[in-house]
Amino acid sequence: MLWKFVLRVAIAAVLIVGVVVGVNYFVDASQVITPRGQEQMAQLVLAGNTVAVPENYNERVYEMAILEQMKAPPETIVLGASRGMYLGEEITGYKNLFNHCVSGACLEDYYAVPSLYLEKFSTYPKRVILEISPWVLYHFNPEIRWLEIYSWRSALGRLYEKLNGHKPAIKDNAGETNPFDAEGRPFYSRENPWFSLPYFQYNCDVIARKGLAAFGGNPARVSTDPDEGAELPDGSTRHPVQEELPNPERLATVRAQTGAVTFEFVHEMTAVGDEESAALEALIRDFQSNGTEVVLFLAPFSPTQCVYSFDQNLNPAFPIVEAYLKDLAEKNGIRLIGGYDARDFGLTDDQFIDYSHPDKEAIRTVWESVI
Amino acid sequence: MLFNSLAYAVFLPVVFVLYWVLPHKFRWPLLLVASYYFYMSWNAAYVVLIGATTLVSYGCALLLEKTNNPGKKKLYVAVALFISLGILFVFKYYNFAAGLLESMHEAVRIPRLDVLLPVGISFYTFQTLSYVIDVYRGQTKAEHNLGVYATFVSFFPQLVAGPIERSNNLLPQITSEKRFDYSSATYGIRLILWGLYKKMVIADNLAVFVDRVFENVQNYQGYSFVLAAFFFSIQIYCDFSGYSDIARGSAKLLGIDLMENFRSPYFSSSIREFWSRWHISLSTWFRDYVYIPLGGNRKGKFRTILNNLITFLVSGLWHGANVTYVVWGGIHGAGQVAENLLCRGGKGRKDSTEQTDREKRTDPKLRKSRRGFRRVFGTVFVFIFVTLAWVFFRAKSLPDAAYVLTHLFTDLEILHPGAYFYNGMNVIFMNWGLFWRDMALYILPLAVYDWFSLKTDVPAWFGKRGPVVRYGYVVLLIAVILIFGYVGQSTFVYFQF
Numbered sequence: 001m002l003w004k005f006v007l008r009v010a011i012a013a014v015l016i017v018g019v020v021v022g023v024n025y026f027v028d029a030s031q032v033i034t035p036r037g038q039e040q041m042a043q044l045v046l047a048g049n050t051v052a053v054p055e056n057y058n059e060r061v062y063e064m065a066i067l068e069q070m071k072a073p074p075e076t077i078v079l080g081a082s083r084g085m086y087l088g089e090e091i092t093g094y095k096n097l098f099n100h101c102v103s104g105a106c107l108e109d110y111y112a113v114p115s116l117y118l119e120k121f122s123t124y125p126k127r128v129i130l131e132i133s134p135w136v137l138y139h140f141n142p143e144i145r146w147l148e149i150y151s152w153r154s155a156l157g158r159l160y161e162k163l164n165g166h167k168p169a170i171k172d173n174a175g176e177t178n179p180f181d182a183e184g185r186p187f188y189s190r191e192n193p194w195f196s197l198p199y200f201q202y203n204c205d206v207i208a209r210k211g212l213a214a215f216g217g218n219p220a221r222v223s224t225d226p227d228e229g230a231e232l233p234d235g236s237t238r239h240p241v242q243e244e245l246p247n248p249e250r251l252a253t254v255r256a257q258t259g260a261v262t263f264e265f266v267h268e269m270t271a272v273g274d275e276e277s278a279a280l281e282a283l284i285r286d287f288q289s290n291g292t293e294v295v296l297f298l299a300p301f302s303p304t305q306c307v308y309s310f311d312q313n314l315n316p317a318f319p320i321v322e323a324y325l326k327d328l329a330e331k332n333g334i335r336l337i338g339g340y341d342a343r344d345f346g347l348t349d350d351q352f353i354d355y356s357h358p359d360k361e362a363i364r365t366v367w368e369s370v371i
Numbered sequence: 372m373l374f375n376s377l378a379y380a381v382f383l384p385v386v387f388v389l390y391w392v393l394p395h396k397f398r399w400p401l402l403l404v405a406s407y408y409f410y411m412s413w414n415a416a417y418v419v420l421i422g423a424t425t426l427v428s429y430g431c432a433l434l435l436e437k438t439n440n441p442g443k444k445k446l447y448v449a450v451a452l453f454i455s456l457g458i459l460f461v462f463k464y465y466n467f468a469a470g471l472l473e474s475m476h477e478a479v480r481i482p483r484l485d486v487l488l489p490v491g492i493s494f495y496t497f498q499t500l501s502y503v504i505d506v507y508r509g510q511t512k513a514e515h516n517l518g519v520y521a522t523f524v525s526f527f528p529q530l531v532a533g534p535i536e537r538s539n540n541l542l543p544q545i546t547s548e549k550r551f552d553y554s555s556a557t558y559g560i561r562l563i564l565w566g567l568y569k570k571m572v573i574a575d576n577l578a579v580f581v582d583r584v585f586e587n588v589q590n591y592q593g594y595s596f597v598l599a600a601f602f603f604s605i606q607i608y609c610d611f612s613g614y615s616d617i618a619r620g621s622a623k624l625l626g627i628d629l630m631e632n633f634r635s636p637y638f639s640s641s642i643r644e645f646w647s648r649w650h651i652s653l654s655t656w657f658r659d660y661v662y663i664p665l666g667g668n669r670k671g672k673f674r675t676i677l678n679n680l681i682t683f684l685v686s687g688l689w690h691g692a693n694v695t696y697v698v699w700g701g702i703h704g705a706g707q708v709a710e711n712l713l714c715r716g717g718k719g720r721k722d723s724t725e726q727t728d729r730e731k732r733t734d735p736k737l738r739k740s741r742r743g744f745r746r747v748f749g750t751v752f753v754f755i756f757v758t759l760a761w762v763f764f765r766a767k768s769l770p771d772a773a774y775v776l777t778h779l780f781t782d783l784e785i786l787h788p789g790a791y792f793y794n795g796m797n798v799i800f801m802n803w804g805l806f807w808r809d810m811a812l813y814i815l816p817l818a819v820y821d822w823f824s825l826k827t828d829v830p831a832w833f834g835k836r837g838p839v840v841r842y843g844y845v846v847l848l849i850a851v852i853l854i855f856g857y858v859g860q861s862t863f864v865y866f867q868f
Contacts, residue, residue, distance in 0.1 A: 001553045002391050009384070009560070016849060197858040204854050262798060265583075268590050 020200045024193055027203035027214050030058040032149065032193045038062040040220035041231065042069050048233045052223040059102040060112070060145070060152045066098070066235070067116040074098040076127040078235070079113055081105035083299035083356060084131025086363040088236030094127065099235035104145045104264075107136050107276045108160065108168045110283060112152050115159035124292045130284075131297045133356075134321040134340065135264035137280065139273030143264055163282040169275065239353065244360065246350045254302050254352045260314035261305065261356065269317035272324045284332060295335045296325055300342035300366060305355040310341055338366045345369050372412040374617040375571055382409065386527075387624050395548045399522050402545065402625070409527040410490075417489040420458055425517075425524045427454045428499035432506040432513040444507055451503040459496045462489055467692030491531030493689055495524055497656055502538040504660055511539045519546055528621040532614045534632040534652035541627070549626035554834060559623030561830040564848040565820070566616030567856070569609035573813040575857030577606040580799050581765070588771045593782040594795020596775045603765050604758040605814065608637065611650070635821035637757075640749030642706045645757060653689070657682050679711070680704040690764070695772060699763040706756060812855060 024033065031037045037054060042065035044051045075096040078087045084101045100113045110130065117124055135141050147153045160168050193199045207214045223230040227241035238244065260267035287294050301309060301318075309315035318340050329336035339345070342358070346369075351362035358366065372378045386405045390398055411418050431451035435444055460468075461484070469481035502523075505511040514520040523542050529535075584591050584599035591599070612633040622629045632652050639645035646654050662682040668675040680701070687700020759776065766772035783791040796802055823829050833844045 002551045005551075005553055005556050006388060012849075016853070020853065197853065197856070201854055201858070259794070259797065262800065267798070268587055 017195070020197065021194050023203050023207075024196065024199050027206055028193070029203050029206040029214065030061070030193075030199070032058055032061060032199070035061050035065065037220050039065045039069075042066045044220055044222060045231055045233055045235070046070060049222045050233065050238070051231045052221050052225075053229040053231060053237075054220065058149065060109075060149045062231075063100050063102060063113060064116065064149075064151060064155075066100070067113070067120060070098075070120075073117055073121045073123065073125045075125060076129065077113065077117075077125045078129040078131065078297075079105075079110050080129075080131025080297070081109075081133055081136070083133055083358075084129075084297060085237040086358075086360045087129060087131065087297065087367075088232055088234040090234075090236075091360070091364050091367050092129070097234050099237075101131060101235075101237075102145075104143050105136065106141055106143050106146045107279055108146045108156050110136075110280070111159045111163075111168075112146075112156035114283070114287075115155040118159065119155070124287060124290050126291070127293045127295065128287055129295045129297055131299060132280075132321075132325060133299070134269065134315070134317050135266040137272045137276045137321055137324070138264060138266055138269040138317065139276060140268065141264045141266075160279065163286055164279055168279075239359075243353045246359070250353060251350045253354055254349045255304050259308055261301065261309055261318075263356065266317060267315055269315075270320075271317065272321055277324065281328065284328075284334070288332065294332075295337060296329050297367075298322065298325065298336070298338040298340055299356075299358055299363065300338065300340055300345060300347060302349050302352040302355045302358075303342045303347065304349050306341045306343055372409055374614060374621075375567060378412070383621055383624070390625055391551050398549075399519055399545050402526065403518055403522040406522065406525040406527040406530060410525060410530060413490045413531075414487065417487075420462070420489050420492065421495055421525060422521075424455050424458060424496060424499050425521050427451055428503050428524070429514070429517055429520045431503050433515070435503070435506045436513040448503060448507045452500065455496050455500055459492055462486055462492060464688075464692045494533050494535055495530065497535050497653075497689075499524055501535070501656060501660060505538060511537075511542075514538070514542055516546075526622070526627075528618040528625075528627075529629055532611070532618070533650070534615060534618065534630045535656050536629060536652070540630060544627045552626065555626060556624055558830050558834055559620040561833060561845065562616045562620030562623060564620075564845060564852070565830065566613040566618075566620060567852050568848050569613030569616065569817070571852055571856035571858075573817060574606045574610035574613060576809070576855070577602040577609075577813065579857070580801065581606055583799055585765050585767065585771070585775075588766070588774050591798060592778045592795075593780060594792050595799050596779050596795075598795060598799065598801070600758050600762050600775070600779075604637075604754070604761050605817070607761060607764070608633070609813075609817065635824045637754055638750055638821060638825060639753050640746045642703065642710050642753060642756065645753055646703070646707070653686070657686050661685060675711070676708050679708050683707065694769055695763045695766055698769065698772075699760055702760045702763065706760075812851075 028034055035058075038057055038061045041051050041054070041057065041062055046066065046069055076092070076094040076098075078084055078092075078097065078099040078101055080087075080101045082101065082103045085099060087101075088099055089095060089097045102109055114124055114128070135143075146156070157167050160166075203214070223238075229240045229243075230238045232238055243250065284294050300306075309318050322340050326336055328334070342348075342352075342362075345362075345366050347358065347362050347365060351359055351365070353359050372382060382405075386401070389401055393401055407418060410421060428451050431447045434447045438444060438447075466483050469483060473479050473481055502511070506513050514523065519542070522545050523536075523538060526536075526541065526545070581599050581603045584595055585603070588596075615632040619629045619631070630652055632650060634648040634651065636645050636648035639648055662678055665678040665681060666674050667678060670678075681704075683700040683704030684697055685700070687697045687703075690696040690699070762775050763769075763772045766775060780791075782794060792803075796806065820829055823832070833841055836844075
């Protein structure tokens with residue numbers, strides 16, 4: 001009876017692990033097990049194509065694929081999050097630019113791409129535009145995307161340690177084990193996507209939304225439809241038409257999103273994080289000491305949002321972060337473009353995709369109003 | 372090593388197989404080694420503490436058995452109490468006491484100890500104390516084999532968060548010869564899975580909302596607090612009873628029965644009943660070793676009230692070195708005292724289903740419906756009372772708890788009640804869809820399971836069904852745990868006690 005029981009439990013365990021591994025491999029919604037899609041995407045983009053944005057592709061894996069296949073460093077790069085994704089050659093006027101912005105960027109993410117440039121080309125690009133949102137400097141920012149991909153995290157960790165004397169710390173409330181505390185790659189962890197339970201749960205969620213299509217993969221393709229979202233050859237983004245152009249639905253969305261900005265729990269932020277500001281300043285110092293020009297870019301929030309965030313002080317950190325960055329720029333001779341309050345640039349709600357994302361023309365207005 | 376970790380998923384099967392493969396005489400040594408390994412995986416140095424507590428209680432019990440001199444007996448018990456409680460005091464309460472003393476007088480400065488709270492120290496200390504007192508009272512015999520006794524103290528399934536086992540239940544099971552029983556083992560698996568469901572799917576997912584609110588109470592108000600308090604009520608129950616279920620299930624795999632620690636406590640219709648269903652091993656410990664020795668209810672109304680209050684205050688302090696826990700205990704004590712006074716002049720009723728003489732004279736149907744109504748009303752009332760008391764248990768400080776309780780309805784406007792609910796959910800990243808999903812996924816299955824647990828042993832019931840129901844239950848639990856279980860880093864709330 002004992003061995004019958006043991007055998008049944010063993011079979012169940014094998015089945016459970018098999019289901020997890022099978023779903024992770026065959027769905028692989030973020031293409032971290034088989035990054036072919038992102039490699040193809042990078043190849044097409046670097047060849048000068050506009051590439052349709054596949055659903056669920058992993059932006060950090062894609063950026064690494066770009067660096068992997070890039071033959072020479074561009075003159076200008078853009079680092080930041082989704083609010084900086086419109087900054088391309090067309091808006092900035094800089095030729096030979098590549099936009100490396102990734103969604104949900106934390107300060108740690110800002111180290112990854114420069115680290116990869118240094119290691120591949122032994123130099124930074126000549127100019128770096130840093131798009132910085134308030135939560136980037138929030139010490140308790142719970143975002144964990146920056147640590148999910150092993151090679152990305154390793155790259156940023158190397159430069160971070162070099163410039164700050166220690167590896168990045170995991171935010172206190174991220175609820176994660178600090179992977180930098182573990183030696184080597186643990187068998188079961190977030191960064192081992194084969195066995196990862198969080199990744200399994202994400203893949204199940206994709207199956208629930210897409211059905212069997214979730215198993216179909218996301219092959220890269222050149223975009224022929226101007227209305228669909230796409231990655232442009234300079235790394236900047238084109239949104240789907242319903243987001244890209246002003247329309248009543250978009251405006252209604254912008255106005256409906258009222259109250260404090262709660263993204264990354266920034267409504268709880270009351271001061272610039274010491275560790276984050278030190279890390280940002282260390283990175284800027286290193287850029288400048290290597291002869292790289294630094295430009296800071298602050299994307300505004302919608303006018304309606306600003307009423308809550310600024311006038312009603314529901315996001316007390318916004319003016320604090322803006323003042324800190326202006327002071328930093330002034331002390332270090334850095335050009336700062338933009339600001340968090342849309343009303344300073346004469347923008348209106350209908351120039352926004354949502355409360356925190358200005359559309360392309362709004363970004364152009366902000367960029368040009370300062371220059 | 373957490374019960375919901377990969378390490379335990381490897382550790383338990385290895386111990387299980389070795390346990391049943393080895394001859395009987397090697398089984399308790401295996402359990403002893405496994406238990407110490409389990410404990411040392413947290414902090415190897417603290418094994419000295421559990422070792423010391425074990426040696427002291429073991430030695431005192433032997434001395435107690437050898438002497439008939441009442442003075443000496445009292446001395447041996449006092450030594451055991453002094454050393455065991457002394458260790459507990461130093462590691463758990465010293466800094467708290469020092470802070471209290473300093474707050475009483477500005478000139479007082481007391482150096483602090485920079486020590487970590489040893490995991491499970493309150494549990495194994497109480498287990499050893501009950502053993503020594505039982506030997507003193509002649510209710511149990513002293514265990515002569517130090518290894519067996521050390522296994523009793525350190526038995527890994529219940530080591531860090533109970534149940535606090537009595538020696539006359541656990542000690543004989545450690546040494547008795549057992550044969551592998553297939554149905555017991557599958558029963559254990561079902562208990563473990565249900566415990567994991569409660570811990571990983573319910574408690575840990577609710578903790579995300581609860582922690583956010585209670586860590587920064589000033590940032591929230593209104594319905595956020597109502598939800599956070601409600602969710603914490605469910606979280607702590609699922610966290611702790613989930614641990615107990617996994618502990619009982621793990622022990623069951625080894626052929627050992629641990630006592631039931633929770634019996635559907637949120638279906639209680641009186642506070643007294645709640646405490647007969649919640650953390651039963653601790654409640655009965657306090658009843659047997661604090662309340663009754665103080666005189667229980669045998670020394671008049673005033674002493675009964677006082678004994679009740681003292682017992683609950685000490686119980687609160689047992690949970691943690693913070694004033695919030697003491698207040699929490701005091702609230703429950705006061706609640707029970709009030710309940711006793713309101714019901715039959717202090718004699719109290721066991722629960723609201725007991726009949727009064729007047730009830731017995733009325734129409735049976737009417738009587739039944741009244742009892743049913745009283746039961747439902749009592750259950751709702753007790754749940755609200757317990758939930759509000761949990762606010763003190765969870766809050767970081769008394770001002771935080773007071774802030775939560777005084778801001779439960781601050782932004783509720785009668786003319787726009789929708790905004791109260793919407794805003795409260797929005798700031799904790801919840802909406803009605805998520806709320807109802809959580810209710811369906813967490814609260815409903817829990818309520819149904821607990822409801823049936825009032826009348827039947829649910830894991831045993833499933834064991835007697837056909838293969839479709841039997842395996843379907845297990846497969847469903849595994850699937851829900853894998854798909855919805857929280858897989859970030861978490862620990863069991865009661866480990867800190």
